[in-house]
Amino acid sequence: MATNLKNLSDYDPTQVPSAEKMKFGIVVSEWNPVITAALMQGARDTLIKEGAKPENIIVAHVPGSFELTHGARQFIKKTDVDAVICLGCVVKGDTPHFDFVCQGVTQGITHLNVKYGKPVIFGVLTTDNQQQAIDRAGGKHGNKGDEAAITAIKMVSLNIELKEK
Template identity: 40%
Template sequence: MADDLKSSATRTGLNGAGLKIGIVQSRFNPKIVSALLAACIEELNRSGIVGDDIVLFTVPGALEIPLLLQELASTQQFDGLIALGCVIRGDTYHFEVVCNESARAISELQLQYQIPVANAVLTTENEQQAEHRAIIKGKESAQVVLEMVLSLKRIRSTQRPPERKLSA
């Protein structure tokens, strides 16, 4: 299991030094989101993203995450963003609304602003599932945002204006 938790970012040689990452974390289910955050930051640090290059904001719950992500994206000061939260199924339909709407909004804003957003808002049946997934998903969120940022940078740096052929 320890091998499963090793950083694939480290294994693949991804280096995030100099990148600026914004994190928006829900305060709901604090034990779970604290584990998500710790694992995420540890992985960002391992990849070379440290100190002031990681900016954290907290919000009340998962439905509030997209608004702050949108605001951060609009500043154009971040290379990538990470959403951290935990929604545990209850007895009402509210679970589906929160899960579906937060995921939809997060996906839409990354396309609208063309910035990678790693969605690590856990949606689980119970607290035990959430506890089991927190460290893994926290690390994966850092790996996902790093890989996507570096991939986009590579694509964008190789884009050239189309060549125009002059007719003789």
């Protein structure tokens, strides 16, 4: 659904399992730092609001969105997190660089999900301009970080639920 039809921060709290016993990694791109810091704060605040303990939220930074995949893989391989949230922002420019970065990070995150069976959440803004990014990082369309956190909680819950069957 298009973001202009849905606020990224809106969700039904009755449909979100408790995150009290869950552990999360958040890997954040340093590129577009005002935007990615807002995404990270949204994700962290939402995880805590839904019961995650602050000590069970580990944050790591990588230079850009392209490096999110490597950061997520390191979380999977070297920590005991239940899910990894990838947060970044790629703003379209005048060259095809935007397309290469967006395609690479999308395929990389998809590959990690398939290979490791651990939720790796795509919280990357891919916008035409800076204003669209601002609008989706706590602005008029909510915060993509909030949405990514809820997605992480729900996917960890799904893994737990299916493991119990």
